[in-house]
Amino acid sequence: MPKLSRRAAGLALLATPALAQAQSWAPSQPVRVIIPFTPGGTMDTVVRPVQQILQQELGQPIIMEHRPGAATVIGTQEVMRAPADGHTMIMIANSFAANITLRPSMPYNSLRDFAPLAMATVVPHVLVVHPSVARDFPAFIAAGRRAGANLAFGSYGIGTSNHLGGEQFRELTGIGATHVPYNGAPQAYTDLIGGRLQFMFANLPDVIQPAQAGQMRPIAISAERRVRELPDVPTMAELGFPLVLSDSWFGLITRADVPAPARARLEAAWLAALTRPEVKGRLEELGFTVLAKPGAEFGTEIRRYADTYAQVIRANNIRVE
Secondary structure (H helix, E strand, O other), rough: OOOHHHHHHHHHHHHHHHHHHOOOOOOOOEEEEEEEEEEEHHHHHHHHHHHHHHHHHHHEEEEEEEEEEEEEHHHHHHHHOOOOOOEEEEEHHHHHHHHHHHHOOOOOOOOOOOEEEEEEEEEEEEEOOOOOOOOHHHHHHHHOOOOOOOEEEEEEOOOOHHHHHHHHHHHHHHEEEEEEHHHHHHHHHHHHHHHOOEEOOOOOOOHHHHHHOOOEEEEEEEOOOOOOOOOOOOOOOOOOOOOOOOEEEEEEEEEOOOOOHHHHHHHHHHHHHHOOOOHHHHHHOOEEEEEEHHHHHHHHHHHHHHHHHHHHHOOOOOOOO
């Protein structure tokens, strides 16, 4: 048997307690994944490719249970009401981090009462403009900085990730712009194509076809690196604005008082499923970037987004009804 390097041996030793802890618990009944939105949404798209593999990993059925309403508070409360035994988790998105500041009277403490399990996927946001506004990013910034400029930018609603990303972008670039909220994406895209909006941050999969048709122009992407779908579109970091935080991510959390062995087993099952080639390939076909970050890293990301969103929300006096 070949000898392990010192580093490899050290990593193996470090991994052993976590692996043993994960293997010391198994679910005794179906495992619920609470979806805090109505059926048919993006979260369903993330869960479905991993559902069968999770069932194989955990030895129990995986049930998607939709609990929409109150800006995800109803679904999150359901997790708090469920027994702390590892059989209930919830898929969250950017709204979980934004709600900490937007909705300070929530019936739970988002950072104290929950434990992150895995950051599953992210969809980068693309800065798209109406073709009449600018041909590229420098021209767009110049247009937005002209005296009296007041560009209209759309979002999927007040406090959504592309609203907060757009406000932060406006602040960092110094352009003149006013937010126009919509109840979801379709009407916002219609108004951008029709010229009633000048720009917005949009989910990557949604812009490919209209961009190819010349109906909107992608000029930057809020991602760590360029994407294969839009290879000529530079990242915000390349353009000098690495702090712009605009994307749509999805991950899993459970109650903080769920025993550590159960949390470890759920985390390991999710990471194993997300990194399976067939799952990763399918999700990437649908426009997602698979992250498969473990709970500790996900917790750091939640706090980073919460801190950034808090600054943007307070600076712009953003309120929700």
